[in-house]
Amino acid sequence: MDVTYRNTMVPGVDDDNVPPPVGIGVGQRFMTKDALVMHLKDYCISRHVQFRVHKSGPTVYSVRCTGDQCPWHVYASCSMKLNMWKVRRCNDEHTCLNVELRMDNRLCTSSVICNLIMPNVRTSFTLSPYEIIQLVKDKYHIQVVRGRSPMCIISDRHSGIIRAVRDVFPRPHRHRFCIRHIIANLNKRYSVQDLNKMVWRCARAETVAQYNHEMQILKEVCSGAKAELTEDMSPE
Numbered sequence: 001m002d003v004t005y006r007n008t009m010v011p012g013v014d015d016d017n018v019p020p021p022v023g024i025g026v027g028q029r030f031m032t033k034d035a036l037v038m039h040l041k042d043y044c045i046s047r048h049v050q051f052r053v054h055k056s057g058p059t060v061y062s063v064r065c066t067g068d069q070c071p072w073h074v075y076a077s078c079s080m081k082l083n084m085w086k087v088r089r090c091n092d093e094h095t096c097l098n099v100e101l102r103m104d105n106r107l108c109t110s111s112v113i114c115n116l117i118m119p120n121v122r123t124s125f126t127l128s129p130y131e132i133i134q135l136v137k138d139k140y141h142i143q144v145v146r147g148r149s150p151m152c153i154i155s156d157r158h159s160g161i162i163r164a165v166r167d168v169f170p171r172p173h174r175h176r177f178c179i180r181h182i183i184a185n186l187n188k189r190y191s192v193q194d195l196n197k198m199v200w201r202c203a204r205a206e207t208v209a210q211y212n213h214e215m216q217i218l219k220e221v222c223s224g225a226k227a228e229l230t231e232d233m234s235p236e
Contacts, residue, residue, distance in 0.1 A: 024074055024092055030085040033061060036076055049094055061085070067096025179203040182229070192222045199229065 024043055030036040040063060044051055049072070055062040058078070065072035075089040116135060183199050198218045205211035219226040 024087065024090055026087050026090050028087045029082070030076075033078070033085055036061060036085045036087075040074060047094075049096070065094060065096060067094070070094055070096040072096075186225050186228065189228075190222050190225050192225065195222060195225060198222075199225070202229065 024040065030039065040051065050066045051063040051072070051074075052066050053062070054064050054073070059080075060075075060077050062075045063073065064070075071091050072094045073089070073091050074087060076085050076087045078085050179199065183196050186195060186199065198214070198221065202211060202214040202218060205214055215226060215230070218229070
């Protein structure tokens with residue numbers, strides 16, 4: 001999380017006492033593309049407007065308002081001479097503003113929330129989900145809803161965990177298995193040289209044919225490990 005925060009910071013924000021640029025306008029400069037994108041998101045979320053990406057590349061970033069016929073747009077490019085991103089064209093006028101403000105915004109992504117809460121996390125490692133939701137609401141007037149994303153549960157295939165997941169969580173949900181923990185469990189039961197490498201090759205197979213080939217090798221060396229690995233688990 002801290003890496004994401006640092007990589008997306010607007011220049012001059014390394015010091016928590018230095019405020020980021022206000023608004024958006026021609027001539028503004030950003031150390032990285034991520035910093036530019038983060039600032040645009042923060043600015044637009046605060047104004048309860050949204051944008052769509054018109055063009056994005058290694059040296060160009062262009063966005064436009066999602067509102068019909070709204071002239072708001074920003075065009076920025078990377079200056080090779082300065083090794084910085086600079087806003088070249090900008091129309092900061094919105095004609096699409098609604099009287100009724102919505103309590104959600106698709107621009108309010110996890111990276112935006114991470115950038116918002118990181119100063120608090122550094123001073124309080126016990127920041128609760130409720131406090132994070134409140135921070136977002138206080139700054140952006142947006143209500144973050146927990147549990148909206150699809151659920152994926154990752155475990156080491158312990159039978160008790162599998163049964164609990166089936167009993168507690170209704171379908172649909174996805175249950176995937178952590179190969180590192182599976183290998184650790186196999187190593188407790190089988191003393192086979194290069195077992196780690198063989199299981200990893202099975203897990204990293206990109207085609208069914210490759211998967212079957214690696215599984216056959218594992219079976220010839222340690223049939224027990226192969227049987228455990230494939231029990232109630234498809235190649236996918």
